[in-house]
Amino acid sequence: MRRLALICLAATIASPAIAAFPCDELWAERNAVYHDAGYCFRTARAIAAFGNAGCRFDDIRDVPLSARDRAKVNEIVRQERQNGCRE
Numbered sequence: 406m407r408r409l410a411l412i413c414l415a416a417t418i419a420s421p422a423i424a425a426f427p428c429d430e431l432w433a434e435r436n437a438v439y440h441d442a443g444y445c446f447r448t449a450r451a452i453a454a455f456g457n458a459g460c461r462f463d464d465i466r467d468v469p470l471s472a473r474d475r476a477k478v479n480e481i482v483r484q485e486r487q488n489g490c491r492e
Contacts, residue, residue, distance in 0.1 A: 428490035435481040442468045 434452055445460035446452045462468045470478065484490075 419479055424472065428485065428488060431481050431485050431488070431490060435478055435485070438474050438478050438481075439465065439468055442474065444468045 408418075408485060433454065434457060436446070440446070440455040443459070443461035444465060445457050445463050
């Protein structure tokens with residue numbers, strides 16, 4: 406169910422409506438990108454939400470993201486900053 410919600414959220418991420426998304430949803434979408442790419446989460450919150458099964462990268466800088474995913478993450482981070490979101 407959570408996965409379906411994240412997929413639906415991913416479908417709208419390029420929309421200008423992203424600015425209206427609450428911080429938790431931005432956080433989830435950003436971390437879903439990293440999860441799908443194999444990042445091994447460190448925080449209890451992320452591990453609880455995504456788990457670490459099958460993860461391959463301990464350092465977020467080593468996670469291979471496509472140009473599209475990198476742009477998506479950058480946009481989400483920009484929105485998180487604009488919305489005053491905190492980790």
